[in-house]
Amino acid sequence: MKKLCFLTYIIFFFSNTIHAQLLNNTTENSFSQQDSLRGSITKERSWWDLKQYRLDIKVNPLDSTITGSNVIKYQVLQEYNVMQIDLQNPLKITKIIQDGNALKYNRNGNAYFVNLVAGQKKGTIKKLTVFYGGKPKVAVNPPWDGGITWKKDQNGKPFIASSCQGLGASVWWPNKDHMYDEVDNMYISVNVPSDLMDVSNGRLLSAKKLKNGTTTYNWYVSNPINNYGVNINIGDYVSFSEKFRGEKGILDCSYYVLRDNLAKAKKHFKEVPRMLKAFEYWFGPYPFYKDGYKLVEVPYLGMEHQSSVTYGNGFQNGYLGQDLSDTGWGLKFDFIIVHESGHEWFANNITYKDIADMWIHESFTNYSESLFLEYYYGKKAAAEYIIGTRTGIKNDIPIIGIYNVNQEGSVDMYSKGGNMLHTLRQIVNDDKKWKSMLRGLNSTFYHQTVTTKQIEDYSSEKAGIDLNPFFNQYLRNIRIPRLEYYFENNNLIYRWTNCVSNFKIPVKVSINGNEKWLQPETNWKTEQNNIENPKLTIDVNFYVEGALIQK
Numbered sequence: 001m002k003k004l005c006f007l008t009y010i011i012f013f014f015s016n017t018i019h020a021q022l023l024n025n026t027t028e029n030s031f032s033q034q035d036s037l038r039g040s041i042t043k044e045r046s047w048w049d050l051k052q053y054r055l056d057i058k059v060n061p062l063d064s065t066i067t068g069s070n071v072i073k074y075q076v077l078q079e080y081n082v083m084q085i086d087l088q089n090p091l092k093i094t095k096i097i098q099d100g101n102a103l104k105y106n107r108n109g110n111a112y113f114v115n116l117v118a119g120q121k122k123g124t125i126k127k128l129t130v131f132y133g134g135k136p137k138v139a140v141n142p143p144w145d146g147g148i149t150w151k152k153d154q155n156g157k158p159f160i161a162s163s164c165q166g167l168g169a170s171v172w173w174p175n176k177d178h179m180y181d182e183v184d185n186m187y188i189s190v191n192v193p194s195d196l197m198d199v200s201n202g203r204l205l206s207a208k209k210l211k212n213g214t215t216t217y218n219w220y221v222s223n224p225i226n227n228y229g230v231n232i233n234i235g236d237y238v239s240f241s242e243k244f245r246g247e248k249g250i251l252d253c254s255y256y257v258l259r260d261n262l263a264k265a266k267k268h269f270k271e272v273p274r275m276l277k278a279f280e281y282w283f284g285p286y287p288f289y290k291d292g293y294k295l296v297e298v299p300y301l302g303m304e305h306q307s308s309v310t311y312g313n314g315f316q317n318g319y320l321g322q323d324l325s326d327t328g329w330g331l332k333f334d335f336i337i338v339h340e341s342g343h344e345w346f347a348n349n350i351t352y353k354d355i356a357d358m359w360i361h362e363s364f365t366n367y368s369e370s371l372f373l374e375y376y377y378g379k380k381a382a383a384e385y386i387i388g389t390r391t392g393i394k395n396d397i398p399i400i401g402i403y404n405v406n407q408e409g410s411v412d413m414y415s416k417g418g419n420m421l422h423t424l425r426q427i428v429n430d431d432k433k434w435k436s437m438l439r440g441l442n443s444t445f446y447h448q449t450v451t452t453k454q455i456e457d458y459s460s461e462k463a464g465i466d467l468n469p470f471f472n473q474y475l476r477n478i479r480i481p482r483l484e485y486y487f488e489n490n491n492l493i494y495r496w497t498n499c500v501s502n503f504k505i506p507v508k509v510s511i512n513g514n515e516k517w518l519q520p521e522t523n524w525k526t527e528q529n530n531i532e533n534p535k536l537t538i539d540v541n542f543y544v545e546g547a548l549i550q551k
Contacts, residue, residue: 037108042084073125075123190234196234199237226449239256279344298312358413367418370386484547
């Protein structure tokens with residue numbers, strides 16, 4: 001019965017995820033002009049570099065509207081006079097101002113093309129103010145199918161939050177909605193009824209109570225931030241805080257929860273310093289000391305918003321109380337606290353340039369769950385957990401999606417991606433080097449947007465192995481590599497099949513209890529074996545298959 005419930009849960013989890021994952025089964029020919037405008041670095045985007053956003057909005061729970069403006073500060077990279085700003089229906093831009101002049105613009109679906117009057121001289125810093133308003137898309141199944149969630153808490157007070165990965169931040173505010181370009185810093189001002197509080201990214205500069213019964217919360221993000229990492233969370237919040245003594249000194253940790261959940265949160269959120277201690281060990285210093293760490297209760301499961309991680313896992317361990325690995329180890333930690341906080345390193349510190357490379361976020365963060373367990377419970381527990389998650393692997397479509405159309409790949413970027421990295425760790429076969437690779441990724445690509453190629457090249461260089469065939473196999477192919485083998489006289493004959501060309505990763509095996517490393521290639525290789533009645537077993541830590549064939 002336990003196994004049946006777990007399988008039912010897995011089906012529910014992945015079906016909901018797939019429902020929200022931008023139509024994973026689409027083909028390259030099925031994309032529209034809107035997909036290209038959303039997912040590519042258009043001419044109207046490439047000529048200017050983001051420097052700062054000043055988002056100033058009013059959120060009205062009574063009619064579910066958002067109104068306000070965004071000041072966009074940018075540097076001119078090359079002279080041009082048409083700028084693409086993104087804002088999704090049903091929201092509308094009402095006015096755009098530069099240097100005191102109202103500008104003309106044309107709309108093509110969710111993309112607005114602004115005709116600039118002032119000269120755009122290369123190297124200059126310019127500003128543009130975009131005014132907008134309306135009723136934003138309501139989140140259907142957040143965070144997978146996001147937008148704005150408008151709910152009420154158990155006391156009948158509004159409980160509101162944003163979630164928009166994949167869908168895009170332009171679902172609730174106007175911006176340059178492509179991941180390749182991040183602002184250096186950001187101001188976020190949110191006006192709400194005075195019996196509520198807004199919690200957003202960065203540090204709270206001030207809360208100004210107005211005569212009309214509303215309060216404006218002013219937040220400042222001092223670090224670069226990706227668009228989908230920006231969030232608003234509005235509710236009847238109470239807060240508490242603590243200091244974490246980390247690798248870079250004192251990290252301010254703040255927690256915001258609904259009033260009735262304060263006692264539970266004070267007990268359960270002790271998981272946070274445990275998480276920080278483990279992840280600083282593996283990945284290096286928390287990437288946003290200047291902005292602090294926040295964990296914020298929301299009316300959906302949770303999301304990795306930068307320095308404002310959202311939480312809705314019911315103050316319990318596991319994933320909504322379930323163990324994704326079905327090993328028992330998944331109930332040793334709160335999945336949302338550990339997983340979504342892991343994204344501070346892989347998603348918010350190191351960010352993909354194109355959503356097709358979303359595995360960079362999800363595969364490393366999936367593996368971070370195992371590393372958390374290893375830090376506190378040992379290597380065996382960690383391996384059992386990550387291997388246990390293989391039951392969720394589909395091997396339906398490649399992990400890497402289609403570029404330039406805002407198309408992510410298979411949901412396998414989670415458990416298959418994590419097991420790919422676990423396999424890579426076995427290949428490296430040096431835990432000290434493996435840890436230095438993880439920390440090195442976060443220092444080398446600190447506060448940067450990256451491509452898969454950059455991660456592949458870095459990994460090959462540090463591992464001292466050409467990993468291109470390895471990544472081709474697991475990221476761009478849906479087959480599980482198979483070690484075919486047979487015994488003939490005193491010889492073991494073996495090769496890799498079901499794989500890409502030039503696939504030749506080493507693999508650890510056991511022959512009648514004697515461990516040894518093999519170096520298979522796609523051609524047959526022969527190795528002397530002097531064991532009678534040999535039986536070969538592949539180390540389960542490698543995500544591969546084995547096949548004894550008859551000759």
